[in-house]
Amino acid sequence: MMLRNIEPSRRNFLVGAGKFAAVAPLAASMPWGAARAATPANACPPVSAWSDLASRVSGGVLRPQDPFFNDVCRPNNLRYNTLPMGIARCLKTEDVQGALNWVQQQGLPFAVRSGGHNYAGYSSTNGLLIDMSLMAGVEVVDKKEGIVRVKGGTGNALVYKDLERAGLTITHGRCDAVGAAGFLLGGGIGFSMRMYGIASDLLTGTTVVTADAKIHKADAKNDSDLYWACRGGAGGNFGINTEFLLRTFPAETVSVCQLKWTDNQADVLHALLTRLPNMPNTFGSKINVTLPSIQQRCQGIGSEVSILAQLHKTKGKTLKDMFGPLWETAQKVWVHEDIPYWVAQDYLAEETYPYYYQEKSSYVQASRISRDGVQTLFDAGRLQPGTSMPVAYKFFQTGGACNDMRADATAYVHRGNDWLFSVEMNWWQPTDPQGLINDNLTWQKDFYALTNRTFSAVGAYQNFPDPTLDDWAKAYYGENLTRLREVKTKYDRDSVFNYGQGIKPL
Ligand SMILES: Cc1cc2nc3c(=O)[nH]c(=O)nc-3n(C[C@H](O)[C@H](O)[C@H](O)COP(=O)(O)OP(=O)(O)OC[C@H]3O[C@@H](n4cnc5c(N)ncnc54)[C@H](O)[C@@H]3O)c2cc1C
The missing domain is CATH 3.30.465.10 (Uridine Diphospho-n-acetylenolpyruvylglucosamine Reductase; domain 3)
Incomplete structure (x- = not known):
C-alpha cells in the first residue's frame, strides 16, 4: 500500500498535551499497514496537519505508534477492530468542533466513539477516531x-x-x-x-x-x-x-433474583412470556435461553432457561408473587429482597470482554406467543451447529411505561409490545474455523426469521444494529x-x- 506525505518514524510520542501531540508519523512498515486497507484513497494528512489537529484537541492526539493506541481504539466487538490513522481525544466542546473542522478540511473519514460497544462497528474507522471517552462526568x-x-x-x-x-x-x-x-x-x-x-x-x-x-x-x-x-x-x-x-x-430499595430451569423448558418459557407482561410496572425482567458451546455439549451440558428480575417496592407483593407456580419449580441461583438499589445492580450487572459477535432483534406482543410457537423455537435451537462460546436467545421485558408514549412522540418508535427478542451469535477467532462461524451465522439468520414468523415479531432495536438486516431503516425507525x-x-x-x-x- 502506498502512503503519501509520510516521513519515517523517528520517535514514539506518548501524545498527551495538545502542543506536542500527533507529530509522530505513520510508517508503512507498521504491522497493521499492509494488512488493512487503512488509508482512504484521497486522504493522507501530512505531519503538519496532525500537529494542527493536536493544537485543536486538548485531550491529545494518538497515532498508531503511540503506546496504548490499540487499547484505546479497540471496540467491544472484535469483528470491527479496524485501526484508525489517529485518535482525537476530546475533553471539551471546542475540541469536538476542532476535530470536526479538521476531518472535513482533510477529507478524512471519521467515526465518533464513546463506549465503543456498537454491535456493528459503526464507531470504528480507518480515518480519524473522535474519542469522547475523556469527556466524562x-x-x-x-x-x-x-x-x-x-x-x-x-x-x-x-x-x-x-x-x-x-x-x-x-x-x-x-x-x-x-x-x-x-x-x-x-x-x-x-x-x-x-x-x-x-x-x-x-x-x-x-x-x-x-x-x-x-x-x-x-x-x-x-x-x-x-x-x-x-x-x-x-x-x-x-x-x-x-x-x-x-x-x-x-434510588429506592428493590428485590432482585436470578432463577433457572432445566426441566420442561418450553412450558416454562411459554409461562414466563405470557404471565410476566401482566405484572405491575414495578417489575422488570430479562429471560435467557442459553445454548451450550461445543465443549459444554461434550460435557453433557444442555440448554437452560434463566431469568434476571427486579421488583421495585410494590404494595403487598414480593418476587415470589410475580412468578406464581414458576417460583416453586425454579432453581434459585440468588434472591435478595429489599436491598439498596445500587447494591442490587451489582448482582444484575454483566461484565464483558471484547470478543466476536452478531445480534439480531425484533419486538413481540405476548398475545402472539403460543405454546406450539415456543416449542418451534426449542426445536430450532437444537439445530444450532455450536461454536466455542455459548449463545443465547433473549427476551427483554418491555411493556409498562415503555408503551405510554406515542410511537411518534420521540424517534424511538417501538411502542405497544411486551418483549424485545434478540438472538446472539458469539465466537472466538481463530479457535472457531470460518466455515463453522458461517454455519452458525446461517443458523442465526434462519432462527431469527423463524421467530419473527412464529410470533409475528416486527422491527429491530437500533441499539442492537445488525449489518445483515434487510430494510434496516424501516425496522429501526x-x-x-x-x-x-x-x-x-x-x-x-x-x-x-x-x-x-x-x-x-x-
Ligand atoms: C456488552 C453489551 C451490553 C449492552 N447492554 C445494553 C443494555 O443493557 N441496554 C441497552 O439498551 N443497550 C445495551 N447494549 C447496546 C448499547 O446500548 C449500544 O451498543 C450503544 O449504542 C453503545 O454505546 P457506546 O457509546 O458504548 O458505543 P459506541 O460504539 O461508542 O457508539 C455507538 C454509536 O453512537 C455514536 N456515538 C458515540 N458517541 C457519540 C456521541 N457523543 N454523540 C453522537 N454519537 C455518538 C457512534 O458513532 C456509534 O454510531 C449493550 C451492548 C453491549 C456490547
Whole structure:
C-alpha cells in the first residue's frame, strides 16, 4: 500500500498535551499497514496537519505508534477492530468542533466513539477516531426536579457511581463499559424501563455539535426537531452530543433474583412470556435461553432457561408473587429482597470482554406467543451447529411505561409490545474455523426469521444494529423514518455523519 506525505518514524510520542501531540508519523512498515486497507484513497494528512489537529484537541492526539493506541481504539466487538490513522481525544466542546473542522478540511473519514460497544462497528474507522471517552462526568443541575447533566463521553460505570452518590437512578443497562451516549441516543433499555420508560424518554435536553461545528442546545423549546431525533434516532447520525440532561428518580430499595430451569423448558418459557407482561410496572425482567458451546455439549451440558428480575417496592407483593407456580419449580441461583438499589445492580450487572459477535432483534406482543410457537423455537435451537462460546436467545421485558408514549412522540418508535427478542451469535477467532462461524451465522439468520414468523415479531432495536438486516431503516425507525430524514436534511444535508446504516437525507 502506498502512503503519501509520510516521513519515517523517528520517535514514539506518548501524545498527551495538545502542543506536542500527533507529530509522530505513520510508517508503512507498521504491522497493521499492509494488512488493512487503512488509508482512504484521497486522504493522507501530512505531519503538519496532525500537529494542527493536536493544537485543536486538548485531550491529545494518538497515532498508531503511540503506546496504548490499540487499547484505546479497540471496540467491544472484535469483528470491527479496524485501526484508525489517529485518535482525537476530546475533553471539551471546542475540541469536538476542532476535530470536526479538521476531518472535513482533510477529507478524512471519521467515526465518533464513546463506549465503543456498537454491535456493528459503526464507531470504528480507518480515518480519524473522535474519542469522547475523556469527556466524562455527571452533575446534579436541578436537585428539586432531579435533573442531571451527563457529559457526552461518560461511560455507564461513572454514570452509575455518580447517581449512586446522589441517591438517584434512571433507566439504565447492565454493562458498565457501555457509553451513555450510544445507549441514550438509540433508546436505552433496562430493568426499570417498565416503571420509568425507555432511557431516551428521560432525556430533557442535549447539546449537539453539528457538521458545521455549530453548537445546538436542543430541548422541547429550542431545536425541538433535533431533540426529538436524539431520543432514539441512534448515535452518529446528526452530530456529536457533548452533554445530556436527564430526568432521574430517587434510588429506592428493590428485590432482585436470578432463577433457572432445566426441566420442561418450553412450558416454562411459554409461562414466563405470557404471565410476566401482566405484572405491575414495578417489575422488570430479562429471560435467557442459553445454548451450550461445543465443549459444554461434550460435557453433557444442555440448554437452560434463566431469568434476571427486579421488583421495585410494590404494595403487598414480593418476587415470589410475580412468578406464581414458576417460583416453586425454579432453581434459585440468588434472591435478595429489599436491598439498596445500587447494591442490587451489582448482582444484575454483566461484565464483558471484547470478543466476536452478531445480534439480531425484533419486538413481540405476548398475545402472539403460543405454546406450539415456543416449542418451534426449542426445536430450532437444537439445530444450532455450536461454536466455542455459548449463545443465547433473549427476551427483554418491555411493556409498562415503555408503551405510554406515542410511537411518534420521540424517534424511538417501538411502542405497544411486551418483549424485545434478540438472538446472539458469539465466537472466538481463530479457535472457531470460518466455515463453522458461517454455519452458525446461517443458523442465526434462519432462527431469527423463524421467530419473527412464529410470533409475528416486527422491527429491530437500533441499539442492537445488525449489518445483515434487510430494510434496516424501516425496522429501526418505522413510521418515524421520514421525519428523521427531514431532521437529517436540516442538520446534515451533506451526510458528513455517515455509516453503513446511517440515516440518509431526503
Ligand atoms: C456488552 C453489551 C451490553 C449492552 N447492554 C445494553 C443494555 O443493557 N441496554 C441497552 O439498551 N443497550 C445495551 N447494549 C447496546 C448499547 O446500548 C449500544 O451498543 C450503544 O449504542 C453503545 O454505546 P457506546 O457509546 O458504548 O458505543 P459506541 O460504539 O461508542 O457508539 C455507538 C454509536 O453512537 C455514536 N456515538 C458515540 N458517541 C457519540 C456521541 N457523543 N454523540 C453522537 N454519537 C455518538 C457512534 O458513532 C456509534 O454510531 C449493550 C451492548 C453491549 C456490547
